[in-house]
Amino acid sequence: MRKVLVLGGTQYFGKKLVQKLIENGNEVTIATRGTKSDPFGENVKRLVIDREKKETMVAAFEGKEWDLVYDQSCFSPMEAKDTADALKGKVRRYIFTSTQAVYEFGTQHVEGNFNAYTYPVTYKSRKDYPGYEGYKEAKRASEAVFHQLGYFEVVSVRFPIVVSEDDYTERLKFHVDKVLSGQPIGIPNPDLRYSFIHADEAASFLLEIGYSDLEGPINPGSAEDISLRELVEKIARVANKEVILENSTDTGIVSPYALPGSWSIDTSLAAGLGYVFTDLNQLLGQLIKYYIKQYN
Template sequence: MPEVCVIGGTRFFGKLLVRRLLDEGHRVTVVNRGRTPDSFGEVVRRLRADVDAPGELAAAVAGERFDAVVHQVCYSPRAAVEAAEAFGERAGKFVLTSSMEVYNADTFRWRIPAPPMSAFAREEELDPAAYAYDTELPWDDSAWLGANYGEGKRQAEAALTRHARVPVTLARVAHVLAAEDDFTGRFSFHVDRIRQGRPVVAHAAPGRTSLALADDVAGFLAGAAVREVTGAVNVASPDRVDVYDVCAAVERATGRTATVIEKADAAGDPDLSPFSCPADFGMATDRAASFGDHFTPAATWLTTLARKAAATQEGD
């Protein structure tokens, strides 16, 4: 029975990941700060550590051995190096939850010009082994870290790839949607506005982007923990959507009509859709499909998700 350590795991699709691992018969240890209650009961072990506090993770896992570690909350190269050193060779493999934002050309502030990226990027277009990282940047400043999320993830990938003494999988995850516990508020943004008759702003001729269903992401991470897949893998529904597709799903779910206003200068508008892109920006999923991971097309789940989200809001 594999022993899997999940760093994070108390909110959003992290909870689904822990549940999936348990359902598949794995023994699970959760490492977090202990500030957010969970519903796992006594079926999981809990270790306490703030992964951003130097030395805490190493102290918490000293002497522990795991078949895999899934790091859900690694946002900087400093945290990646800490994790690699904390576990050393006492983990069969590392799975890092990364982000589609690593491909975002607008966030390459330490490498200008940005490397060329396809509109729907493939994994080989960003090689973490060749990407520079700097642990001395102000990663402990939460405001700075938030403003440099994409760069933090790129550098975390690079640092873990170089420092880990075990195989590494980098799950580059698209915009994740779920009917419940979506702390990002990206989907509820549309449900709220359309139900209230408020406009949704979009860029002029908005591009398409990649979405991922929370259950699919949890399933991929759980599988990656016990399979031999390594390197970067794009995790997303195979079809791409634009803001009109999202609004149409909410329209079908609520019976309300969406008002979408395209603006040439939409950046910074408080009503700008989180899923509106000035040009196509997403990921190709061919690599995942090549070893058997076929994610659910967004066209088959967007409306169902909108109905669940609308029903949840009506019950509040």
């Protein structure tokens, strides 16, 4: 039985990961601030930590060891360093949930387009990284800390946009609801392109990558990307409605996917290793139909 520590694991696909770990016979410990309930009952052990207070992690991890760590809750290089120091010598393999946001805006990024092994690190806390630009920088620097310290075998999983029927952000649902209600959607640049992955497949990928011997960065997700224009036109076709696009950033109508640039990834490395993800057209089609049914 493997001993697995999950930092976070009480929200969205992190919660799905924990459930899969339990079902696969692992001894699971989740480490969180202890402010949210979880559905795992006696199937997990629990530790209370604060990622911004190193002393809480040192105390919580004292005298313990794990085979594998999944990090779902790191949002600054200072947190990365403090966590790595607290776990040094206590774990062999470390799976860091990162993001396609480590890349510059653009399409079909391959893993080598951002090198965490050489990226310069300035140690800052999460409050020093506001907005999208801050998020990008925080994740880049966090990756760099884990890979450059060399304390563990590290995998940085650079997820694209995660979607599912139970997506708490409701970003895809926003577009479906606007089309169905005949309201305009604000998209200043409808030709920006994005990559996606289903939350269940994100959790399954994390589970499987933990059993592998891969080290370094990897891009999981559906192989294709899609523009915002193509996305809302697809919604309109499925719903048999007209879509109203506006060149607007007004609150209330602006698309939550209307970022400053495209973000999409090349997933051929993961595919070449045998990992399979749902075709993007099928993935989005299923979700659009689900949200239409929920709306009606």
